[in-house]
Amino acid sequence: MSFGITYQDPLTKFNLSEIKSAGNRISPYIFRTPVRKYHSIDQLIGANVWVKHENFQPTGSFKLRGALNVIALLSDAQREKGVIAASSGNFGQGVAYAVQKIGGQSFVVVPEGANPDKVMAIQEMGAKIITFGGNFDEAREEAERLSLDRGYFYIHSANNYELITGVATYGLEIINDLTDVEVVIVPVGGGSGVCGVGIAAYLLNPNIKVIAVQSENAPAAHLSWKKGEIIESKMETIAEGLATREGYELTQKIMSEVVHDFMLVSESELKEAIILYLKMTHTLAEHASAAALAAAIKIKEKLKDKKVVMIHSGSNITVPQLIDAINS
Numbered sequence: 001m002s003f004g005i006t007y008q009d010p011l012t013k014f015n016l017s018e019i020k021s022a023g024n025r026i027s028p029y030i031f032r033t034p035v036r037k038y039h040s041i042d043q044l045i046g047a048n049v050w051v052k053h054e055n056f057q058p059t060g061s062f063k064l065r066g067a068l069n070v071i072a073l074l075s076d077a078q079r080e081k082g083v084i085a086a087s088s089g090n091f092g093q094g095v096a097y098a099v100q101k102i103g104g105q106s107f108v109v110v111p112e113g114a115n116p117d118k119v120m121a122i123q124e125m126g127a128k129i130i131t132f133g134g135n136f137d138e139a140r141e142e143a144e145r146l147s148l149d150r151g152y153f154y155i156h157s158a159n160n161y162e163l164i165t166g167v168a169t170y171g172l173e174i175i176n177d178l179t180d181v182e183v184v185i186v187p188v189g190g191g192s193g194v195c196g197v198g199i200a201a202y203l204l205n206p207n208i209k210v211i212a213v214q215s216e217n218a219p220a221a222h223l224s225w226k227k228g229e230i231i232e233s234k235m236e237t238i239a240e241g242l243a244t245r246e247g248y249e250l251t252q253k254i255m256s257e258v259v260h261d262f263m264l265v266s267e268s269e270l271k272e273a274i275i276l277y278l279k280m281t282h283t284l285a286e287h288a289s290a291a292a293l294a295a296a297i298k299i300k301e302k303l304k305d306k307k308v309v310m311i312h313s314g315s316n317i318t319v320p321q322l323i324d325a326i327n328s
Contacts, residue, residue: 007250011257013161014168014199022162023169026068029101031056033170035177035309040280045296047303050181052174053312055283059093059121061241061314062170063157066192067094069166070155071102079104084152086110086140088189088240089118090314091157096127107152109143111135115240117318135235137245158190158248164199167192171200174309181208183308187291188212188221188262189242191251193313198258209260213295215287216264218243224252225262238321239270241288241314269294271325274317286317 033053041049054062071083084107085095092108099106106127110119112134123129132142140156147154155163174181174197184201186194194212201208214222215237223231224247235243255262273290276297277283285293292310296303317325 007253010250010253011199011202014165014203016203018165019168019172019200022069022165023172025072026065026166026169029058029068029098030065031058032173033057035174036281038280044276044280045300045303045308047300047305048307049296050178050307050309051281051312052170052309053283054170055285055289055312055315059090059097060316061090061093062167062193062311063090063314064094064097065169066160066163066166067091067155068098068102070160070162071095071098071104073162074153076103078153082107082150082152083155084109084143084147085155085157086136086143087157088136088243089115089122090241090316092122092127093118093125095155096122096125099127100125107146109139109146111139115316115318118316135245136240136243156248158192159250161250164192164195164251164254167196168199169196171197172204175200175204175208178307178309180307181309182306183209183211183303184311185211185213185292185295185308186311187242187288187313188214189244189288190248191221191255193311194259195251195254197311198254202258210258211295212255212259212262213291214262214264215239215242215270215291216266219264220244220246221252222262222264223247225255225259228256237287238267239287239291241286242291263295263298265291265294265298268328269298271328273297274322274325277312283312284315284317284322285312286314287321289313289315
């Protein structure tokens with residue numbers, strides 16, 4: 001189906017003042033993550049490359065930024081009644097962490113076979129786990145149903161203005177730290193991360209080229225962006241953070257205006273990038289996070305001599321997943 005009318009002119013809903021306010025609101029609970037340079041990555045890509053380390057966040061992922069902003073803006077009564085979200089792992093950790101810090105109760109619907117380390121982390125932060133469905137979007141539909149049946153406040157992992165405003169705080173940090181950045185490469189699942197970067201660039205420096213990247217084995221967001229309508233597609237990637245069954249309307253509308261290019265990478269390229277991150281930055285990258293480096297390698301001729309930021313979006317990889325990447 002084509003984009004609907006639910007989200008009209010979405011870029012008009014964002015401004016620097018609100019992003020800065022969100023940054024102040026969530027700052028007691030997050031780290032202002034560094035943007036770091038690695039000579040070996042410069043040599044590999046042939047460019048002036050920097051890494052934005054959102055993997056250094058308390059939950060190991062950028063996802064807590066959006067969750068914190070949404071939950072901080074709720075009333076005490078709403079938080080006590082309960083908030084609910086669906087997640088393949090990282091967003092659920094963000095929601096659980098936000099409620100743990102701010103107050104209330106949280107419920108996270110995860111699909112069967114979800115990353116066990118992420119599920120354990122969600123539980124350890126006090127959220128109640130509900131396992132449902134064979135993939136993220138089936139879990140999402142169950143979370144939406146439960147929110148209506150039980151009166152929980154539902155937080156969509158992408159279609160939420162306050163969430164994207166919270167995520168945009170890391171886009172603002174990048175541009176404040178590197179005012180002359182030319183290209184930012186961002187992994188995409190639902191699209192909140194790339195929208196956060198794109199909105200910051202739109203407001204501060206529209207000349208920045210924003211490149212999205214997804215797995216070729218789960219290309220729904222890419223296809224939706226390319227065709228200008230919501231497309232459903234396969235989800236056969238090991239990168240749970242990139243695996244969505246369809247594009248989401250709000251983020252797709254924003255991406256249509258702020259994303260300059262959208263790439264696909266293979267499973268083997270993701271695994272190779274995990275090992276390269278480990279060797280070159282001495283940090284762990286989950287498959288979704290490795291997508292930015294995989295994409296940079298793939299288009300290094302186009303990036304030659306440019307100032308590039310890659311988003312290291314999360315480090316929540318399991319030991320078996322890491323062993324598989326090494327063996328591959």
